[in-house]
Amino acid sequence: MKRSSGILLHISSLPGDEGIGSMGKDAFEFVDFLAQTKQKIWQILPLGPVGYGNSPYQCYSAFAGNPMFIDVQLLVTDRLIVKDSLTDQHYKTKRVEFEKVEEWKMVLFREAFASFQKNFDRYKGEYVTFMSHNSWWLDDYALFRSLKTKNKETVWNTWEKKLVTRDKQTLQEAFKELHAEIDFHRFLQFIFFRQWYKLKTYANQKGIRIIGDIPLYVSMDSVDVWANQDIFLLDKDSKPTQVGGVPPDYFSETGQLWGNPVFDWERVAERDFDWWLARIHFNLRMFDQVRVDHFRGLESFWAVDAEEETAIIGEWLPAKGYELFRKLKEQIGNLEVIAEDLGVITPEVEKLRDDFGLPGMKILQFAFCTDQTNMDLPHNYTSNFIVYTGTHDNDTSLGWFNSIGKKERKFLHKYIPGSGKQFVRNFIEQAWASAAHTAIIPMQDVLGLDTDARMNTPGIAAGNWDWRFTWPQIRQNHKVFLKKITEKYNR
Secondary structure: OOEEEEOOOHHOOOOOOOOOOOOOOOHHHHHHHHHHHHOEEEOOOOOOOOOOOOOOOOHHHOOOOHHHOOOOOHHOOOOOOOOHHHHOOOOOOOEEOOOHHHHHHHHHHHHHHHHHHHHHHHHHHHHHHHHHHHHHHHHHHHHHHHHHHHHHOOOOHHHHHHHOOOHHHHHHHHHHOOOHHHHHHHHHHHHHHHHHHHHHHOOOOOOOEEEEEEEEOOOOOOOOHHHHHHHEEEEEOOEEOOEEEEEEOHHHHEEEEEEEOOEHHHHHHOOHHHHHHHHHHHHHHHHOOEEEEOHHHEEEEEEOOOOOOOOOEEEEEEEHHHHHHHHHHHHOOOOOEEOOOOOOHHHHHHHHHHOOOOOOOEEEEOOOOOOOOOOOOOHHOOOOOOEOOOOOOOOOOOHHHHHOHHHHHHHHHHOOOHHHHHHHHHHHHHHHHHHEEEEEEEEHHOOOOOOOOOOOOOOOOOOOOOEOOHHHOOHHHHHHHHHHHHHHHOO
8 A cells, every 4th residue: 555644533523613513615625624735534433323422333323324414504505495594503612512413403404304305306316316225224224213213212122022023014014104204314314425425526536535434333222233133142132141342451440341232143144244244335335445443353352241330251252254354355355444453452363454454553652651562663563554643532642641651751752752732743743754554643633632622531421522623723834744744754
């Protein structure tokens, strides 16, 4: 791969006056910013519709898009809503106010849907094509969301028994009863993907590749588990017997207990990996490259009894990632997949990554806690990696620098001098100078921001995912610096 660099920024963190980042003009302007500073990559987090806690890693679907990213100004341009409908909103917020935004946007989406139905002929060809390509996942998703509304947003395994077990006749009756709401959810997905592909096309035309993100697990409260119960370890009441997480690590001394149901890999294989292959194919159409979050779980995964309160007690169980990737490689050849190989990594995980030529990840913030043999130090890794100062799960680099102990700071200064924002620039430059073929930094580090701009703190359920930047925060010197180091280090 050619040397390249880019920025990690989720759609929700974009500026704008819709209370949350969207796929409108600010997204296009961010692409322009990337192009102006010679960046070639925009990495984002999962784009699915979020559930409780607003985490993009806990979505109602592995395929659907989050309607909150739909840009309402573009709905005005498309004559689906009238401009006067927007006059009551004042959403130039520094943080995403998820509930307020959803309440406001859903009213506008209902208006847009009514207009869409009245003027269907204008969209008919496009919509029919969209449905022919997506009904295989969208029909279940639209029914699932409609049933959730009917059942007061409760988890699907608490619904009427025949719905839980997906009795065929009961599902047909539900489709008839809820057809209007089902059509509304189909419409939202039609608009989401219409806006997404316009943005992606623009980015690609500007020489920007978009890296998406596939979480290893899906939320228990998702259409994927409801519609594919046989590929998850569930009991007779459709409750997980074991859940996913990681044992104690850098982020938490009690481990991380995610609560997601884990896969029954024997059954996944019996089904010829159909759900997993569909998921990866779908994402590789949406993005130019995808990162598989918690990649090590495709070799073996930490399974915790569903009754446990922490992830300390669990067991490593084997997965079938090797067979999955072999089949995928037979189908598409070159795998545009990044392995998020952080945490407890074994030789078997490295073999899975390397046998398929997948780039791994290096995190500079992890490089200075031991000694000169640390594998995250640039002199210890080869080119088939993506180096990050930190990810969405880390503190900002300035916040991290301010929080480390004397011993780590002393070792750090052997490699990287400075303090404050000057340190952050030196830190970024270290990533750009490395042998890794790709270097990526969070937008927070571009701006030299402190801990209050952190995106996520693992293990803490509330107060995450709501950070946004504003255009005035980007100064000319930020652009000059990025462009200069990108040219200097041949990225």
